[in-house]
Amino acid sequence: MKGQGMRIRRLVTELRLLPYDPTKVIGFLLCAALAYLILAPVLALLLDTVRVNLRDSATIGIPTGTFTTYFLQRTFLSRVSEVLFWKPFWQTLFVAGAVCGIAIPMGALFAWLVVRTDLPGSKLVSRLMVVPYMIPSWTFAVAWISVFKNRRLGGLAGMLETMGFVPPDWLAYGALPIIVCESLHVFPFAFLLFGNALRSMDSQLEESARVLGASSFTISRRIVLPLLKPALLSSFLLTFSRVLGSFGTPYILGSGVKYYLLPTALYNSYKVGSPGVAAVIACVTVLMGVSLVALDMFFVREYRRFITLGGKGAILRKSPLGGLTLPALFFTLIALGITVLIPLGTLVLTTFMHRPGLFTVENFTLDYWIGATIPAMVGQKGFFLNPDILRSLKNSVWVAGSASLLCGFLGMLVGYVVVRLPKSRVAAYLRQVSFLPYLVPSIGFAAASLSFFAVPRGPIPSLYGSMFLLVLVMSLKYLPFASRSGITAMMQMGNEPEEAARVCGAGWLRRMGRIVLPLQKHALLTGVLLPLISGMKEQSLVIMLATPGTELMTTQILRFIDYGYTQLANATVVGIVGIIFILTLSMERLTGANLATGFASRG
Amino acid sequence: MAEIVLKNIRKTFGPSVVAVDDLNLTIQSGSFVSLLGPSGCGKTTTLRMIAGLDTPDGGELYLDGKLLFSESEGCMVPTEKRGMGLVFQSYALWPHMTVAQNVSFGLEMRGMPKEARRKRVQEVLELLHIDTLQNRYPSELSGGQQQRVALARMLAINPDVLLLDEPLSNLDAKLRLEMRTELKRLHQTLKNTILYVTHDQLEAMTLSTHVAVMHNGRILQYAPPLTIYRFPADLTVAAFVGSPPMNFFSRSENEGSDVFRSFLPLFPGLAERVHTVGVRPEDLYLSPTPPLDPWSYPAIFETVLPTGSDWIVSLRVHKRTIFLVLREEPRIKPGEQVWISTRTEKLHLFDTQQKRIESP
Ligand SMILES: Nc1ncnc2c1ncn2[C@@H]1O[C@H](COP(=O)(O)OP(=O)(O)OP(=O)(O)O)[C@@H](O)[C@H]1O
Numbered sequence: 005m006k007g008q009g010m011r012i013r014r015l016v017t018e019l020r021l022l023p024y025d026p027t028k029v030i031g032f033l034l035c036a037a038l039a040y041l042i043l044a045p046v047l048a049l050l051l052d053t054v055r056v057n058l059r060d061s062a063t064i065g066i067p068t069g070t071f072t073t074y075f076l077q078r079t080f081l082s083r084v085s086e087v088l089f090w091k092p093f094w095q096t097l098f099v100a101g102a103v104c105g106i107a108i109p110m111g112a113l114f115a116w117l118v119v120r121t122d123l124p125g126s127k128l129v130s131r132l133m134v135v136p137y138m139i140p141s142w143t144f145a146v147a148w149i150s151v152f153k154n155r156r157l158g159g160l161a162g163m164l165e166t167m168g169f170v171p172p173d174w175l176a177y178g179a180l181p182i183i184v185c186e187s188l189h190v191f192p193f194a195f196l197l198f199g200n201a202l203r204s205m206d207s208q209l210e211e212s213a214r215v216l217g218a219s220s221f222t223i224s225r226r227i228v229l230p231l232l233k234p235a236l237l238s239s240f241l242l243t244f245s246r247v248l249g250s251f252g253t254p255y256i257l258g259s260g261v262k263y264y265l266l267p268t269a270l271y272n273s274y275k276v277g278s279p280g281v282a283a284v285i286a287c288v289t290v291l292m293g294v295s296l297v298a299l300d301m302f303f304v305r306e307y308r309r310f311i312t313l314g315g316k317g318a319i320l321r322k323s324p325l326g327g328l329t330l331p332a333l334f335f336t337l338i339a340l341g342i343t344v345l346i347p348l349g350t351l352v353l354t355t356f357m358h359r360p361g362l363f364t365v366e367n368f369t370l371d372y373w374i375g376a377t378i379p380a381m382v383g384q385k386g387f388f389l390n391p392d393i394l395r396s397l398k399n400s401v402w403v404a405g406s407a408s409l410l411c412g413f414l415g416m417l418v419g420y421v422v423v424r425l426p427k428s429r430v431a432a433y434l435r436q437v438s439f440l441p442y443l444v445p446s447i448g449f450a451a452a453s454l455s456f457f458a459v460p461r462g463p464i465p466s467l468y469g470s471m472f473l474l475v476l477v478m479s480l481k482y483l484p485f486a487s488r489s490g491i492t493a494m495m496q497m498g499n500e501p502e503e504a505a506r507v508c509g510a511g512w513l514r515r516m517g518r519i520v521l522p523l524q525k526h527a528l529l530t531g532v533l534l535p536l537i538s539g540m541k542e543q544s545l546v547i548m549l550a551t552p553g554t555e556l557m558t559t560q561i562l563r564f565i566d567y568g569y570t571q572l573a574n575a576t577v578v579g580i581v582g583i584i585f586i587l588t589l590s591m592e593r594l595t596g597a598n599l600a601t602g603f604a605s606r607g
Numbered sequence: 608m609a610e611i612v613l614k615n616i617r618k619t620f621g622p623s624v625v626a627v628d629d630l631n632l633t634i635q636s637g638s639f640v641s642l643l644g645p646s647g648c649g650k651t652t653t654l655r656m657i658a659g660l661d662t663p664d665g666g667e668l669y670l671d672g673k674l675l676f677s678e679s680e681g682c683m684v685p686t687e688k689r690g691m692g693l694v695f696q697s698y699a700l701w702p703h704m705t706v707a708q709n710v711s712f713g714l715e716m717r718g719m720p721k722e723a724r725r726k727r728v729q730e731v732l733e734l735l736h737i738d739t740l741q742n743r744y745p746s747e748l749s750g751g752q753q754q755r756v757a758l759a760r761m762l763a764i765n766p767d768v769l770l771l772d773e774p775l776s777n778l779d780a781k782l783r784l785e786m787r788t789e790l791k792r793l794h795q796t797l798k799n800t801i802l803y804v805t806h807d808q809l810e811a812m813t814l815s816t817h818v819a820v821m822h823n824g825r826i827l828q829y830a831p832p833l834t835i836y837r838f839p840a841d842l843t844v845a846a847f848v849g850s851p852p853m854n855f856f857s858r859s860e861n862e863g864s865d866v867f868r869s870f871l872p873l874f875p876g877l878a879e880r881v882h883t884v885g886v887r888p889e890d891l892y893l894s895p896t897p898p899l900d901p902w903s904y905p906a907i908f909e910t911v912l913p914t915g916s917d918w919i920v921s922l923r924v925h926k927r928t929i930f931l932v933l934r935e936e937p938r939i940k941p942g943e944q945v946w947i948s949t950r951t952e953k954l955h956l957f958d959t960q961q962k963r964i965e966s967p
Pocket residue numbers: 620621624625626644645646647648649650651652653806
């Protein structure tokens with residue numbers, strides 16, 4: 005009895021103190037919200053792999069809600085499993101492996117050139133090198149298809165075909181173009197990772213070995229390579245998770261010839277096949293994603309010991325290229341051309357041509373930008389007048405804008421609670437759950453959210469087809485980044501500025517308004533702008549969620565490509581890239597964050 | 608008037624860390640009390656509990672007889688309502704506000720009108736000699752100036768109780784002395800109650816009216832500084848206060864026990880109870896020949912550390928090193944044999960419980 009009285013009294017005290025410090029309440033609310041928004045969808049996805057859903061129950065004749073191993077068997081063991089899962093699975097591994105084989109050596113080579121040699125203009129080169137990562141991954145695919153497209157798909161001919169050379173299928177579609185396009189997008193990662201590793205590697209280490217009589221070969225093998233191993237492994241794992249998470253490229257380049265990777269196979273199963281099978285495939289991507297991150301974390305821990313390397317007096321000696329300077333520069337320029345100028349240039353060029361690839365004066369036009377009618381496309385207007393594009397632009401701005409605000413705000417709250425209640429269970433839980441979306445590939449995350457929100461639950465109606473669902477899913481997917489930066493920023497600030505205000509008699513709201521928010525302004529800005537930029541180019545995450553009314557620019561591009569409206573698709577791509585450039589530059593200006601470092605965090 | 612009373616205050620972090628253990632302390636109104644102790648002994652925690660930033664696990668806390676916290680009554684007055692001043696070790700100035708804004712924040716929270724606020728800020732800044740810095744941001748101030756602003760910010764609200772957490776530890780030696788003087792002057796003019804946390808014994812000794820020596824979350828002795836220095840209540844206090852530290856010879860240790868036994872004839876009645884004998888470095892005398900004092904002991908001269916005003920001498924006695932402080936330069940070379948001696952009343956005796964034994 006006495007114990008209970010005490011407990012009640014303590015509770016009353018806590019309640020009375022609440023207005024002064026509601027951190028705990030905010031913490032509990034956040035925990036509950038994240039459980040509902042992140043944990044529940046993932047569990048719903050798991051459940052969907054063994055329980056019959058509404059759409060499947062009609063086709064397979066088992067009542068909705070029954071537990072079954074049908075989907076697992078169908079995906080992994082049945083006659084169609086080869087087509088549904090195994091082929092896309094092996095193809096995904098193959099493509100990812102091949103991308104590693106191209107992107108990592110390429111990134112490493114340029115990193116070495118920029119960091120460890122006297123290559124002229126290395127600052128500019130290193131800035132340009134990360135541009136391919138800044139622009140959306142599917143940009144390359146869109147550019148590729150504009151050039152190499154052949155008759156196999158309907159619509160306009162590709163540039164090469166118009167110029168008289170009909171590209172064979174293997175060059176136009178499937179594995180090769182996917183590998184090339186993904187590599188072009190991914191190699192800046194390797195470039196950044198190797199660049200950092202090389203930069204923190206003291207030349208004195210090599211020189212010590214040389215003094216001890218080691219040959220160049222021995223030095224490379226015994227000193228340099230082991231020190232680069234962490235960068236190598238990280239690039240490797242990152243490339244895999246990129247390929248696993250990207251939808252646009254395999255969709256644009258693979259669908260026409262039925263060359264599917266896991267993301268497109270999942271999409272297909274969901275759209276035209278069985279949602280249950282889609283859930284199983286989604287779970288596989290989630291599992292792969294989790295193991296990749298786990299491996300990465302394991303290696304990072306393993307190699308933490310190396311970090312002390314760039315200590316005091318580290319010297320970065322640049323090897324002279326000597327006679328190789330010109331060839332190296334030439335090679336670099338060509339690479340920059342292939343990775344940045346040619347794809348973007350092609351995209352821009354095609355939007356001014358009726359028939360891309362036909363270089364006659366009368367073939368050039370502004371119709372695809374400002375035309376009220378377009379002769380070749382019935383009922384379509386140019387970019388600036390096109391209702392579909394304008395609506396998708398508005399949607400994109402609205403969705404990415406709200407999502408980034410929500411995400412930045414949630415991230416800051418998570419940071420606040422985690423730092424204010426250190427060592428508590430609430431903090432540990434928030435840390436982990438807010439990190440969870442990072443482990444889940446975009447398309448798998450979208451599938452999970454669909455599983456959970458597409459049906460009415462309690463007072464909440466089905467959110468499928470609503471803009472709100474897009475905002476929600478996007479802000480949750482980017483939460484890992486925002487909450488991490490929120491935690492870091494709050495930790496940097498520490499508790500003392502707020503405590504000093506408490507002592508001065510400021511209540512919670514006043515402390516937030518006068519002390520915490522002003523001090524977090526900068527972090528909050530980054531926490532909003534980065535998700536905004538990612539959101540503007542997001543495709544994998546939204547492709548399953550967008551519906552005709554809620555089409556975003558990125559999904560509108562795919563519709564245009566499906567219809568064969570090459571120029572409109574390309575104009576839309578150019579539009580997005582333009583927006584992203586402007587956003588990125590203003591973010592650099594506003595926050596002083598470097599694009600290269602900001603994007604190196606693997607959002 | 609502001610008397611702070613802590614009764615059986617206890618605070619743990621997690622299952623294993625007892626930061627403050629059954630602490631009892633009465634801080635009289637208008638006194639300047641130093642909380643002195645080694646790092647991690649619970650000083651900051653105690654201060655934060657008094658300010659209300661941490662909630663004790665048990666015990667009671669009073670300010671002028673009014674209950675601030677009580678575990679059993681379920682009472683906890685929030686920080687915002689306690690009206691105390693607290694200066695953090697890191698100053699915690701708000702970097703986005705100017706000096707004047709920092710200082711006037713607390714007044715604003717009390718709803719003081721703008722004009723009055725301006726006047727009060729001016730007044731406080733003048734008191735601390737920083738009125739020329741009004742419009743600067745904290746990042747544009749030196750460490751000492753930041754320190755003054757942090758102090759001004761809390762003094763502005765004219766708190767009856769001012770809590771200071773190692774406020775001078777980030778300053779260089781010269782500034783520290785200057786600020787110490789300043790603090791003492793402020794205390795003499797303002798007459799509020801000050802609780803001052805430090806692990807610097809010199810600071811505690813010079814500033815305070817009372818010193819509370821803390822160790823492992825407990826208060827070992829609470830007395831005026833000279834009392835603590837002259838009559839340390841137990842071995843830990845004796846060892847902690849004084850620099851260079853007191854020399855100890857204990858019954859049980861190997862190297863010192865011979866010396867310890869040589870002391871025994873000096874206090875025949877207590878020989879059984881005494882477990883450790885302590886003597887401060889400045890109470891030991893050095894002579895090149897055996898002196899006539901009741902107690903003396905041979906030692907080997909090791910080395911000398913001149914501080915400018917004094918000479919700290921280290922000597923080898925059996926296998927032990929002991930310290931002496933001399934006011935004059937010794938004329939002895941390393942390795943030479945010397946004799947040390949002292950007077951009986953300068954000895955500090957401690958029993959097996961490490962408690963002080965009052966000499967008869
Ligand atoms: N928030 C906390 N969580 C866990 N343990 C803590 C926390 N705050 C303090 N402690 C522990 O409580 C003990 C007392 O800490 P406190 O900060 O009061 O020491 P201190 O006397 O102020 O030391 P210092 O002179 O180093 O500032 C230490 O062992 C410390 O590790």
